[in-house]
Amino acid sequence: MSERTLVLVKPDGVRRGVVGEVISRIERKGLKIVALELRTLTREVAEDHYAEHRERPFFGELVDFITGGPLVAMVVEGPRAIEAFRALAGATDPVKAAPGTIRGDFALEIGENIVHGSDSPESAAREVKLFFPELG
Numbered sequence: 001m002s003e004r005t006l007v008l009v010k011p012d013g014v015r016r017g018v019v020g021e022v023i024s025r026i027e028r029k030g031l032k033i034v035a036l037e038l039r040t041l042t043r044e045v046a047e048d049h050y051a052e053h054r055e056r057p058f059f060g061e062l063v064d065f066i067t068g069g070p071l072v073a074m075v076v077e078g079p080r081a082i083e084a085f086r087a088l089a090g091a092t093d094p095v096k097a098a099p100g101t102i103r104g105d106f107a108l109e110i111g112e113n114i115v116h117g118s119d120s121p122e123s124a125a126r127e128v129k130l131f132f133p134e135l136g
């Protein structure tokens with residue numbers, strides 16, 4: 001059974017020029033990109049996207065960072081796409097992320113870890129709707 005997940009190449013990934021690299025890893029894995037757009041988030045959308053972290057001490061920095069430049073938002077589809085993309089991304093802390101994963105290969109700091117992927121079917125449904133309401 002196919003599912004959908006929201007993937008972001010965060011502003012650090014766009015600045016570093018690894019959008020093509022991330023897309024190519026998604027495609028190599030066999031996942032399908034069904035929507036894609038370069039955009040700069042408003043604070044409102046960013047705060048909604050990361051609402052679960054609202055009370056965390058790093059929330060302000062997280063919102064500053066994610067709104068600090070253009071990002072690439074995509075909807076990625078395939079069998080167990082949510083888990084499959086999280087495996088491609090690697091651990092949240094890029095120093096702990098295994099080499100061979102996106103974060104393990106391209107990042108060093110937890111606050112600048114290149115990509116986002118939805119973490120559950122509930123998050124994926126909410127995030128896909130937030131970024132691409134037209135996909136229904």
Ligand code: RTP
Nearest residue numbers: 058062091092110111112113115116117118119
């Ligand atoms: P994301 O939502 O961005 O895909 O990352 P994730 O699921 O792997 O990690 P999550 O726990 O949802 O955290 C969201 C983002 O917040 C930043 N963070 N900073 N300073 C800190 O201790 C800390 N912890 C998390 C990271 O940039 C993480 O991606």
Ligand code: MG
Nearest residue numbers: 116117118119
């Ligand atoms: Mg998360």
